[in-house]
Amino acid sequence: MLKLITALLPLLFASACFPDESISGFVEPTAEYHLVEIDGAPFDGTATIAFPEPGRVAGQAPCNRYFAAQTADYPWFALDGIGASRMACPDLNLESAFFTALEDMTLAEVSGDTLILSNTGGRQMVFVAR
Template sequence: MMRAVFLLGLGLTACQPDETISGYAGTETTWRLVEAAGQPIGPRITLRFPEEGQIAGEAPCNSYGGAQTVPYPWFAVQDLVSTRAACPDLELEGTYFAMLMSVSLAEVAGDTLILSNEAGLQLVYRAEAD
């Protein structure tokens, strides 16, 4: 009897939908930052959700990754890590990482992803074409 209950519980856990942003923004989609704090962004900065609870992307100089485990529409990056290459856009990259760490809400609408916070900051991304 205990084995049947355990197997049933295991089966229910395996069927749970992904309630993080990756379940809504897609694990195959690459999102390109097009606007930050009302300003257009020129250098290519991307954000992906490769699997439940994970983020990854390319900033102007380095690749980065981290955890994002709160349920949608909430957003909170944890354990942000990046490679350590230098380039002329390193200051922009630092600003981007600080903004990414400060957002707390996510909204996915078609090919647009908006990350925002209560202070009015918005990071606007568009899905890149395959």
């Protein structure tokens, strides 16, 4: 067992030298991006997305807090294991639209205070940091 640990130590140290290649490495970790539109239409609810640490996503959907792992290298975007609280509110239809769109996104673009998530099918979500 000691030989295995000794053999794996250089790999562990080498992986620590590589920067975060997910979107988390390309945004300000304290920034919170607010959704302003989905597919060109203004979003009438309140929803946010943030990247608090490498490979992690967290935010507020119209009703519930959520979190997930961001598993693709930038500029690709892929969420895995989306979890959310389960509170009911009058905006559950907006929350459903938000999560459906978020799960469809496959590309990310960060420019200044704007984050655009999109996919090859033409869907798009535009967020602005506040």
